[in-house]
Amino acid sequence: MAEAAASNHGEDFQRCWQLFEAEIQNYAGDDPLDLWDRFIQWAEPLLPPTEKDLLVSVFEKLVKNFMNVKKYSNDPRYINYLLKLINCSTTPLEFCNYMYGQGIGHKISCVPTLLGQRNLRWKGKVWMADSVFQKGIQKFCRTIGYVAPQYG
Incomplete structure (x- = not known):
């Protein structure tokens, strides 16, 4: 039944x-x-x-559909679904690096923190979290004051 x-x-x-x-x-x-x-x-x-797999396929289609649309690269809705997809990914670190390489999420201050925390959880390596955090600083996220206390 x-x-x-x-x-x-x-x-x-x-x-x-x-x-x-x-x-x-x-x-x-x-x-x-x-x-x-x-x-x-x-x-x-x-x-x-x-x-759940049905939603993951929708997240994949959404992310691919808007991946090269500049106006959505820092849209909180898009970032939200991208992070949901990353959470379901078997290669989250590679996904994060690709995302940053494409300029996605650079202007949303919480993204470096979230990715840094996820890096720690995924691999247990502090240097990975540090790398993502530094990328956030280099890209001048809107509210660095939010990121720094979260990281420390």
Whole structure:
């Protein structure tokens, strides 16, 4: 019975995803990330933990879709979904380095702190956290005063 319910969630999600994709194709506004944000905010609480892979695939598509769109490189919504994807990644450190290399999240002060903390958790190596923190300082994050106390 539980398997049938999980299967129904997946099928329902797939139908909604198809409708969402059609909406994206026809979107003529100036903020397509808003569509993605609203869709994920709707879907995330509805999917059971067993269907987490469905959301991960949506995060991947969102991140890839907006990876080269400059106006979203420091958008908190985009960064939020990127961090969620990084949390699900099997190669989070490489992902973080790629993100920084692309200039994503440079102007959001909490990103170096979050990535530094995650680096510590992922590998247990302080030098990795320090490296990310230093990148944040070099990129003149908006509120360095927030980052420094968190790091120390």
